[in-house]
Amino acid sequence: METTSHSAFTRAEWARLRSSVPMPLVESDLEALRATGEPLSMAEVEEVFLPLTRLINLHVNATRTMARVADDFVGRPAARRPYVVAVAGSVAVGKSTVARLLRTLLSLWPDHPRVDLVATDGFIYPTKELQARGLMQRKGYPESYDVRRMIRFLSDIRTAGEASLPVYSHQAYDALPDVLQTVSHPDILIFEGLNVLQLGSAAEGKPTPTHTATDFFDLTIYVDAEPADIEQWYIRRFMLLKATAFQNPASYFHHLAAISDDEAQAFAIKLWQTINLPNLQENILPTRPRADVVVHKRADHAADQVLLRRF
Ligand SMILES: Nc1ncnc2c1ncn2[C@@H]1O[C@H](COP(=O)(O)OP(=O)(O)O)[C@@H](O)[C@H]1O
Ligand SMILES: CC(C)(COP(=O)(O)O)[C@@H](O)C(=O)NCCC(=O)O
Incomplete structure (x- = not known):
């Protein structure tokens, strides 16, 4: 499906763009990368993600050349600033x-060995603040984030190469008090x-904000799937967490560990249908057309199509 904004590649067409990039991972590496209940095969890495890392590598080098041109133009020493890749989706x-x-x-490429990862849940207001604002049922919605702090973080990363953010705990369902993640001069x-x-x-x-997060990104990726498939993944993961993470008395959802599977499933469906699905439809899906790369996944989690932005 070609659109006015993106060119579409079938999985087979996209896989050919890997060119000669070697496969650096073995099965045990993938085990460490998989999230709860999520499959990730060697074929997925080879056919979908090695072409993507090749594209990013080419783009990092071109971006560095462009930055050098600007530094040369004004006669200042060349400064290397972090290249920022955003990953969006439900x-x-x-x-x-x-x-x-x-x-x-990406960290296995000699051109950019230092790769850091930040999840935006660190910018969600702490539970106390969400409760005070009446936003506990709006977690993940735009208004549940401290956007000014997020923009300041991104601006510091781009200008100074270093910044800190709070750390979110899925177990506590809240930010960890007094814990910060510091990102320092990644490539x-x-x-x-x-x-x-x-x-x-x-x-x-209030006046319109001067900056949005997208002002600070070099490349944006949207992970896409049909909402009905994501709902199944959400429920399946919730039930797996019930059998594992929720058993821990420190878990916010520990009270669900003791109820029947049917009741827990009904609770997961309610969370999906009242919070996460409306957020997907109202706030997340409308951002998809702006992504540079869209990776679309089938019900079995394998990507079947990749879209590449034309402009
Ligand atoms: N209640 C929870 N307890 C423990 N881990 C969780 C919980 N909810 C989500 N996670 C984990 O947090 C991570 C991020 O989940 P999520 O924000 O839904 O994004 P995504 O599935 O797109 O990575 C996943 O690895 C997931 O398994
Ligand atoms: C913390 C999240 C909003 C994800 O945040 P993100 O890292 O994407 O900014 C999400 O995992 C979440 O907890 N949603 C609230 C509803 C639920 O419990 O599913």
Whole structure:
């Protein structure tokens, strides 16, 4: 399906663009990269992600050349700033697996060995603040993020090469108090989250923001799938977490460990249908046309199509 904004590649067409990039991973490497309940095969790496890392590698080098031109023009010493890749998509679509895999693959290229990864959940307001604002049922929606802090983080990374952010715990369902993740002079930063491609709009009575997160990205990737498939993945993962992570008394969802599977499943469906699906439809899907690369996954998680932006 060719669109006005993107060229479409079947999996087989995209796989040919790997060219001669060698496969650097073995099965045990993939085991460490898989998220809960998510398959990731050697074929997926070879046919989908090695071509993608080849494209990113070419783009990093071209971007560095362009930056040198600007430095030469004004007569200042060449400065290397982090190249930022954004990964967007729904809750449970597999963004974090894609982000971890890209980090591993990109760090094996000698041109850019230092690759860091940041998830935007670190910018979600702490539970106390969400409760005060009446946003506990809007977690993951644009208004649940401290967008100013996120923009400041991205701006510091691009200008100074270094910045810190809070750390989110899925177990606590909240930010960890007094814990910060510091990112320091990576060659590449992968910035992963639901809302990274959003333009942002002015709050009631406030001026339009000067910057949006997308101003700071060199390349944007949208991980795509049919909402009905993502719902199945979300529910399956929730049930796996019930049998594992939720058993821990420290887990926010520990109370669900004791209820029946049918009740837990009904709860997962409710979370999906009242929070995550509307967020996908209202806020996340509308950002897809702006992505440079769209990786579309089938019900079995294998990518069947890749779109590449034309402009
Ligand atoms: N309640 C939870 N407890 C523990 N881990 C979780 C929980 N919810 C999500 N996760 C994990 O957090 C990561 C991010 O999940 P999510 O934001 O849905 O994005 P995605 O599935 O696209 O990576 C995944 O690795 C997932 O398995
Ligand atoms: C923390 C999240 C909003 C994801 O945030 P992201 O890293 O994409 O910014 C999401 O995993 C979440 O907790 N959603 C709330 C509804 C639910 O529990 O599924």
